[in-house]
Amino acid sequence: MAGRQGGVKDEEEKPDGFDPKSTDAYILRDPQAFAMNVAKALENLGKAASEWIAPRERGEVPHNSASPMSDLFQTLSDVAEYWMAEPKRSVEAQTHLLSSYFDIWQKSMAQYSSEAEKTAEQPDTGRKDKRFADADWQENPFFDFLQKVYFATAGWADRMVTEADGLDEKTRQKARFYMRQVTEAISPANFAFTNPQVFRETVATSGANLVKGMAQLAEDMAAGNGNIKLRQTDYSSFVIGQNIAVTPGKVIARSDLCEIIQYAPSTEKVLKRPLLIIPPWINRFYILDLNARKSFVKWCVDQGHSVFMISWINPDTRHADTSWENYTREGIDFALDAIEQATGEANVNAIGYCIGGTLLASTLALHAQEKNRRIRSATLLAAQTDFTHAGELKVFIDAQQLDALDRHMKAVGYLDGAVMASVFNMLRASDLIWPYVVDNYLRGAQPPPFDLLYWNSDSTRVAAANHSFYLRNCYLENNLSEGRMKVAGKVLNLKDIQIPVYDLAAREDHIAPAKSVFTGASCFGGPVEFVLSASGHIAGVVNPPDMEKYQYWTGASPEGDFEEWQKAATDHKGSWWPHWQKWIKGIDKRKVAARIPGDGALTPLCDAPGTYVLE
Template sequence: MLFDDTQHASLDKFVRASLAKLTLGISPSSVMLTYMDWLSSMALSPGTQAHLVQKALKKQLRLAHWASHSAFDPDATPCIEPLPQDRRFRDPAWRRFPYNVIYQGFLLQQQWWHNATTGLRGLSPHHEQAIEFGARQWLDVLSPSNYLPTNPVVIERTLTSGGLNLLHGMQHWWEDVQSQCIGKKPAGADDYVVGRDVAVTSGKVIYRNHLIELIQYAPTTESVRAMPLLIVPAWIMKYYILDLSPHNSLVRYLVEQGHSVFMISWRNPTEDDRDLGMDDYRRQGILDSIEVISRLIPDQKIHTVGYCLGGTLLSITASAMARDRDDRLASITLFAAQTDFREAGELMLFVDDKQLAFLEDLMWAQGMLDTKQMAGAFQILRSNDLIWSRVVNEYLLATRQPMNDLMAWNADATRMPYRMHSEYLRQLFLNNDFAEGRFRVDDRPVTFSDIQMPIFCVGTEWDHVAPWRSTYKLHLLSDAPEVTFLLTNGGHNAGIVSPPDHPRRHYRMATARDGDVYIDPDAWLERTPTHPGSWWPAWQSWLAEKSGPHVAAPTVGSVDYPPLDDAPGSYVRQA
């Protein structure tokens, strides 16, 4: 039978999609090209090869010399220290012979492989990052901390418990396997029910379309600031990360400070939503919400907040509105959101033409990107923290980390429509169209420099999704009268969830105004003072100054937009 062009393409996509399900969406050809590029560069570098052999011999001699001393002097200074973020060998048990030699040998090997995979002349930057990342993943697998015979902490626990830790760890493993197979949430996540334990700030759903529910929160003060606030969360996550338990809910905090708060709650897409694109999210999500709020609270501009992908989409929407002389927005705040994707961190390792074609075929077959496939990619990025530390703690030491609301939220994942996610990855991650003036809205390009309103940008120090130096590049794109950049400690999620009574929090904040000389991120970090405590009050003060006078608290909804449901609504409950 002869196939037409469409049938040929469909067959190709079907084969690649089938393979992608086995490889968690990672393209084997992309991996092979990376490896061959590194191998060929190494083969043509005999000087580098000799240097690496020399370094290997020196490290072995250094380790042998240190081991001979450490056998008799447990306090001997180690020949290499773990990286600051590496917590695997912090327990004092690792300082005893022979485990000190084992972990020191591993760290020296890790250092050698870093030398072997970086700095090769002729190796493309993308392939260099990918090969170094791949070597790190294999070394994480081989770490002595992961195995009973080479982990003194596990050995001690096994001896003192008579092996019960291994038995209980096996029970934990079996529970997790069963949960994965039947799609059940992790142990303890059922203690955080949406609408009962989390997402409990009082409000009403006042508008609903196919893609969103718009929540208006009930005021708790007699008067509120005149200008309302619209929050645009990422559609890769449920919105209630910003409305967790009452003690760490950003929404509740803002309402208590006298702000009129509106929240977009995205629909969890299914295979039937495969053709929803970024423009649908822009129109049905942000623009429809702005229209509703403008009618509910007329003659007032709207402050807007975008988190992660929601911030990127908000930036695009605001740019298009500025281009079209639509002045309904008062300010933009971005939480861990990128506008320039050239330095988007290790997520870029999964973004090249071959990898995207492979992933697109997987989504083409499914109609969406599944939650498990997305979670797998994020876990690989932080395998030490999210995979191997869990193996050691839960399966070898039999110590379950207590579930909290943020962990429960993290397990409540959402899907990504085929068309939207393909457009997002290609136009933004791969081609960087928005930052470089090629992204088109209504068939005309938009640029962030058109935005002429105050901008507040929040980055987090340990963000592996939107690295803070990448979010800081907003300074290079903006011609706004003022850009305030705030850097807080914490990661992509935990750094944003930072209630005022949170211990061990600090932040830096500075405002750049039109005409100021550009300061690079490292210089900014060095010269900007650190403030103790949560960043929420500092941002709220900035917001309050720009929100107009106090007015009587409004009623929730109106004749045109009667309440449809109690918050948190129905979309957030979709599995």
């Protein structure tokens, strides 16, 4: 009892405000071990630098004149020029920033001098940001001050862009995007001794975490052949064809551009019309066949579809001149020929995902002029046909940047997948770049296995001629939706497409923004079922019904204002997959005996997932 009373007395005598004992975890206990580990970490950092330099000295990494860095500097220089043009304006901007720092300093001093004031003054800004979830970002005065200064600086930088007069909307959009990249990069959460979690782990391990982290950086630099192949998952946990992309099937046809996979049936009867899936050629097709539970392919097979998949080749210098028309003829048309030979069916349902959907739409417009009616319904998944509202990817696309990109691709024949991956990662840097930099290279941690991120890292190259055509005709000039795109000598018009279209957008999609997909959905000449799913570009599409996640919205024809459409739309819980299946069966529900790969006129070449996906 006396001991308990003593404890209460000690607690009562404890002074309000900052507790010095909270710094114990940040005091180095073994300076000698720490010094040795710092030396080892620097040695590993030197190895990483060597891995960066070596392929450049060997000429294996050509100079990329299309790097976004030059555009970043030019764009932010335009912003700086406005503020520096008038001394008074520049002084006011700097004074505003400095006064905010002084205000933070005053409040921080008051905050830790009284517990009452601490409660009253403590902001929750950092707690809303997962980068600053560690308790010491608020409870330790040093880290609390850092994160407040950081948010003040980031907010000031954003205002510098927003309030800079004389910028056209395109430049302002680019400046806002690039400024966000800069402010996210300089976050104190990204550095060893300004991140409380990393700081504590560095002290606790005497810097062993940095040794391991720098070793992993060297490994990732080597794996990327001079560019960081940022590890987002445990790659050793996945083997294509063994525990990923495992739906049974056969490769029944192969061209120089793609393989055609026919999946084995799981039902005695199947829908009369086969189903052709056209995936994007940026990344691999197996996003739709990750594993048995997540596989859209397997689910379609189980619903009674005869499923065929295009697996695109990973292009190299041989494919430099491969065009958009080649992808139409040697991809989609080649697949349609193979399906007819394998099943005897001339009419099919087709699905196009992302850029695969853009290709499908242009192919349908071409087919309409050629009186080719083999595709009887089209499903577009997170696919753009109008690029007016194409989002932040347009930051990287203007005439000057495309000219530089064309010069780079002409030199090598393709755009490396690592470049594409870095661009997509930049769109969500706070989720897809910096957390992995901190965990992998500062904490020395290994990311857990995650099939989606394994697929995300399995990037592919893009053929020079095809990629240039796509960026110019879609992002830069919007020719597809405005009736100016030319393919096979014909000017395409999406209004010529009279077949039923199921057009799916994802509400939080940063690659194919929902508003962009909605705008494009009004371009078709036939009936369109527009559906909006929750989540983003991947999870909004790959959403198996038995997981009971997310929701989707249905409504009127996609015309007018997107925001008004959303307000009037009907909310449905769960996956959009069953809704799509009902739509497909509503078009043609006739069934025939199940088709076994190899029973038709084509002899299987190998088992699914084929050979091209392994290149």
